[in-house]
Amino acid sequence: MKVVLPVAGKGTRLRPHTHTKAKSLVHVAGKTVLEHIIERLQAIDVEEFIFITDENGQQVANFMQSKFPELKCSYLVQKERLGPAHAVALAAPQVSEGDDLLVVFNDTIFVTDLAKIPKLCEDADGLIYSKEVEDYQRFGVNVMRDGYIVDMVEKPDTPISRLAQVGLYYMKDGAGFIRAIEKTIEAGETVKGEYYLPSVFMRMIGEGAKFKAPEIDDWLDCGKPETLLETNRFLLKGRHHIHGEAVNCVLIEPVHIERGAIVRNSIIGPNVSVAAGSRIENSVISNSIINAENKVSNLILEESLLGDSVTLVGSPRRMNIGDHSLIEMDQ
Missing domain, CATH: 2.160.10.10 (Hexapeptide repeat proteins)
Structure with missing residues (x-):
């Protein structure tokens, strides 16, 4: 398995703490957010960690070399701010036919057993990890039928679903997933000028792909100061x-x-x-x-x-x- 970690966001909600450092290197409970995430990925056999970075990429590379020198890492720079799907697409040179792919966004520290991926995905093409929330109007949610995702709705007005996407995705066919992103980009399917993964997933569902939405145990937001302090309390x-x-x-x-x-x-x-x-x-x-x-x-x-x-x-x-x-x- 290969893991894609898009860490190129500017972290504007965490300013001024992200003026001089990558948002994934902000500390919480004695470790950086990135260190918490990498430790949780030790439960699975990862062939390569693919980082999508910005101008702070060298900070991330230096941190990984210092803390996890034994891990194989590659670094690709997102020069244009064209959204999360565009960031993931930049991993294409590192993804080969036959690779399965885990995508982990770094605003969130997740609590779940990734070792269960093979069993969870036996009869599906991918997993869109989710968490049931009360304030569903704040999130993109998965609409389910018979155990599979049939629709994705961004910030719904009515409780059509409370299963919020948490920024953790597994794809059995990594190369096919990258191709689906490239098709979405070629089709110009943007929201406010940026490319998002739900458009890609809905394209794949339309072509017959099946996705499940397993719930994680805990979803720890590290995207803004007040939630970072909540996460600090939880982890301590x-x-x-x-x-x-x-x-x-x-x-x-x-x-x-x-x-x-x-x-x-x-x-x-x-x-x-x-x-x-x-x-x-x-x-x-x-x-x-x-x-x-x-x-x-x-x-x-x-x-x-x-x-x-x-x-x-x-x-x-x-x-x-x-x-x-x-x-x-x-x-």
């Missing part, structure tokens, strides 16, 4: 790891402090991850992600996301307050 659950230095601190589980981080005279947690090289003093931090090489002192932080090499310094207050006083202060 049951993981209380102190690899760095914590001196005279109160740690409220779960907390993840990486080796090389120093925390002193502070209350940390719950749901806080602190990356290597950071130094925190005299602070109270909860439900936050503190990335690498930060300096934080004399502050109360909650629901916060700090990028790399941030210096954030508050000031202690001195007070002389009499009886029966009421003091209300903003930070």
